[in-house]
Amino acid sequence: MPELSKPYEIYEWVDGATEQWTVLSWELGQLEIVLRERAGTKMIDVLRIHVPPEEKEHEPYYWDLTSARLVAQLRGVLSTAGKGAMRISVTAIGAAPRTHFSVTRVPERPA
């Protein structure tokens, strides 16, 4: 997997936070992180989601999501979705590093 271009915009989740985004496109890659518990670095998988300017306060208009649980869910949801933007809502449940995530597809035409 390619290393993602800088700058990184890693989204920091807080327990109970919910974010709603319109995902215009996405890319999967890796970035290097510094390990807290021991000296050294590690490459981790990252999902970069591109969002409209009105959904983020400043450039670049994307977020880098690093949780393995969240990346797995979103890869599944986004990989087979039709072309075009997709509205999603993500809720973080629990504190890092054991945060769980719930992903909701928000339909364009609510039932």
Added chain:
Amino acid sequence: MGERTWTPWEMRMVGEWVSSSFGDVRYQTNVRVGRIQPRADDGTYDRDELAMLGVWRRFVDAIVYLPDRLLLVEAVLRADPGKLAQLELYERLLPQTTELQPYLHLPVQKVLLYCIQDPALELMAKERGVLAIRFTPSFFDEWFNKLRGRHKRAPQLTL
């Protein structure tokens, strides 16, 4: 020895299935079900603390909110009859799930998504009113090639 990495394959699988099977429909992955413990009305915890404690609730892999019914979905790559009991438990927990109250008038269809077939599971699912659906995710080869020989198929025990 290389570092072992954990891959949440089944989370990805259920995401692929709901996304490819349903169009402009609301669906949700990794949904907490059951009552928040302790009960909100005992006054011990405020709203934020209760939300935090809610992490101890159980998670169903996905819920699909169809106009005429709810689909309660569990996914497993290698069929496992234990998943049937999980689905039954989650269905029983739905009435206690505050967030799902607006949908509880709808009938519930339990769905077990699997990849590697198990004849015993299919029979048991049918008996328990669970819709067993075979689904091959896009990452099948990548996952399958990491399995050891005997894990590449389910027990061929028939009932």
